[in-house]
Amino acid sequence: MNTGRFRQLLDRPGPFASVYFDDSHDTHDADAQLDLKWRALREQLEQQGADESITDQVGRAVKNLRAPVGRSGRAVVASAGGVVFNEHLLRPPGETLVRVSELPYVVPIVELGYDVGDYLLVVADHTGADITAHINGAVRSENVDGGGYPVHKASGAETAGYGDPQLRTEEAARKNVRAVAERASELVDEMAIETVFLVGEVRSRSDLLAALPNRVRDCTVPLPIGARHSGHGYAEVQQAVEAEFRKRRLNVIDDAAARFTAEIGRGSGLAAEGLGAVCSALRQGAVETMIIGEIDDATVVADEAMTTVAPNADVLSEQGAAPAKTLRADEALPLLAISVGASLVRTDERIAPADGIAAVLRYAPTLH
Numbered sequence: 032m033n034t035g036r037f038r039q040l041l042d043r044p045g046p047f048a049s050v051y052f053d054d055s056h057d058t059h060d061a062d063a064q065l066d067l068k069w070r071a072l073r074e075q076l077e078q079q080g081a082d083e084s085i086t087d088q089v090g091r092a093v094k095n096l097r098a099p100v101g102r103s104g105r106a107v108v109a110s111a112g113g114v115v116f117n118e119h120l121l122r123p124p125g126e127t128l129v130r131v132s133e134l135p136y137v138v139p140i141v142e143l144g145y146d147v148g149d150y151l152l153v154v155a156d157h158t159g160a161d162i163t164a165h166i167n168g169a170v171r172s173e174n175v176d177g178g179g180y181p182v183h184k185a186s187g188a189e190t191a192g193y194g195d196p197q198l199r200t201e202e203a204a205r206k207n208v209r210a211v212a213e214r215a216s217e218l219v220d221e222m223a224i225e226t227v228f229l230v231g232e233v234r235s236r237s238d239l240l241a242a243l244p245n246r247v248r249d250c251t252v253p254l255p256i257g258a259r260h261s262g263h264g265y266a267e268v269q270q271a272v273e274a275e276f277r278k279r280r281l282n283v284i285d286d287a288a289a290r291f292t293a294e295i296g297r298g299s300g301l302a303a304e305g306l307g308a309v310c311s312a313l314r315q316g317a318v319e320t321m322i323i324g325e326i327d328d329a330t331v332v333a334d335e336a337m338t339t340v341a342p343n344a345d346v347l348s349e350q351g352a353a354p355a356k357t358l359r360a361d362e363a364l365p366l367l368a369i370s371v372g373a374s375l376v377r378t379d380e381r382i383a384p385a386d387g388i389a390a391v392l393r394y395a396p397t398l399h
Contacts, residue, residue, distance in 0.1 A: 033148065034369045040135050041370055043110045044143040046087050048076055049136035054100045054105035055197035069093050072129060079131035085109055091116040101223060104143055108135050120144055121277070133364040138323055141365070142377035145273065146280055150226040152268065153215055156235045157204035160211040166222055175214045176207070202319045204238070210240035219247050228272055283374075287320050288381035290391050300395030305385035306331065306342040306360060314339055314350065315396040321368040322380045324387035329360040340367055 050222055058064065069090060076086045092107045092114045104120030120143040130136050140272055152163040159176040196334070219227060229236055229251055236253045243251060254271045294302035303312045310331060312318050333340045334352040341347035341362060344354040373390070382389070 033146070034373065034375055037137060040108075040115060040137070040366065043112055043115060043135075045110060045133040046079050046082070046085070047108060047110045047115075047133070047135040048089050049104075049109040049128070049130045049132070050076075050089055051120070051124045051128040051139045052105055053103075053127070054099060054119065055102045055123060057101045061098070063202075064093070068127075072127070075129040076131060079129065082111065083129045085111060085131075099181045100279070104139075105142060106140050108137070108140075110135070110334075116140065118144065121273075132359065132362060133356070134358060134366055136359075137365055137375075138364050141323065141375045146276060148226065149222065149224055151215060151218055151224050152224075152272070153211065153230065153239070153269075155208075155211050155229065155231040155239050157207055157238070160209050160215075160231075160239075162211075162215060162218065164218060164222060164224070173233075175211050208235075208238050208242050211239060211246075212247075216244055216247050216316050219250070225250055227267075228275070229253045230256050230268060249298060251262040252373045264322060266279055275382055284376055284378065284381065287322055287376045287391060288322075288378065291322060291382060291384075291389055293390065301392045302390065302391040303392060306388060307346065309364065309386075309388050309390050310340050310342055310346075312390055312392055312396050313364065313371065314341075316371045317392045317394055318368055318371055318373040318390045319393045320374045320376055320391040321365065322378050322382065322384060322389040322391070323361070323365065324378050324382070324384050324389070326361040326364075326387035329386060330357050331360045331363050332357050333363065337363070337367070340364070358387075360388065 035132065035387075052068055052072060055061070056064070072093065073086060073090060076089065089107050092109065093105070096105070096117055096119070102122060104123040106116055106118055106120055107114065108116040108363045117163045120139070121145060124139055124143060128139065130137075149164075149166045152160045152165065154163075159174065161174055163170060163172045210295050215227060218224065227247060227250055229239060230357050231239070233255075240248055240251060240253065251277055254268065254275075256267060256271055291302050291304075295304070303309050306329060309318070309321070331340050331342055332344050332347050332354045334347070335355040337356070339347060339352040341350060347354045368375060368390075378384070378389075
């Protein structure tokens with residue numbers, strides 16, 4: 032998962048409340064169930080010593096997010112400065128999890144969150160398109176009308192002398208497709224969009240793809256959902272978009288596992304596993320992708336400013352830093368990876384790294 036959206040956590044002072052629970056909305060009494068779940072969550076927050084202001088903010092977040100469709104999980108991360116994350120998850124977590132800690136706990140978001148970046152949705156036909164930009168969670172829509180008419184040949188005979196009606200309709204359709212291609216390309220460049228989803232009947236999709244410049248065509252994903260104005264719903268399109276992003280996530284996990292296994296196998300120094308090696312790589316800013324497995328309750332130590340981290344106080348002292356904090360490894364290491372611009376991957380059965388933590392590295396550091 033790209034960690035850019037997590038960087039806001041680096042400037043937030045603790046403590047944090049990190050809450051993950053089943054937020055499914057698939058029963059007739061789902062709203063009443065949510066109230067009961069919140070009571071249980073609030074009790075756990077209070078038992079763990081959460082400040083009342085943080086508890087109140089979590090409560091408002093739990094109750095105010097739009098209800099999901101069907102099975103879903105929820106992630107809420109808040110600090111004294113406000114709610115940082117309040118979002119649905121791909122599926123409910125295995126169990127309800129509530130933590131009040133100096134650092135936020137983001138591993139469940141890495142594992143179950145919608146890793147959906149900015150994208151453009153183009154619903155097109157030969158008369159124009161509806162274009163929706165999804166940017167930083169905000170949505171902006173517009174309609175593109177190329178002005179080319181008619182795009183359908185009349186069923187009856189036409190007056191002679193006005194040219195071939197088939198040629199006129201084809202040119203009108205091409206004019207409209209060019210207008211859509213130009214506007215979509217402008218938005219891609221203007222907003223630095225990395226993914227364009229294209230919806231429409233087969234001919235419309237193929238003609239628009241052909242009209243797009245290569246740089247835009249290469250990032251365009253056709254979705255075989257149906258024609259514009261055919262009655263397909265928002266939920267159907269959204270499911271197709273999310274399915275594509277889920278496929279990409281699995282590809283990212285496959286790639287990280289393959290690279291880690293290959294680098295470990297060849298002894299290149301471009302992979303690290305275990306708390307000691309990964310902490311050393313983090314200190315040197317060498318981590319490109321952190322691979323998070325089952326870390327369990329392992330801890331690390333850090334200096335007061337959390338600029339140096341080590342598996343124990345002796346190693347930290349060897350680095351010339353005084354041990355000031357003992358932190359959960361599954362909270363501290365992902366946050367440090369975010370600080371050095373690394374991506375995060377929650378691994379599955381593909382690999383089982385030592386101590387539940389591994390990394391693919393940008394370069395071979397000096398490992399201590």
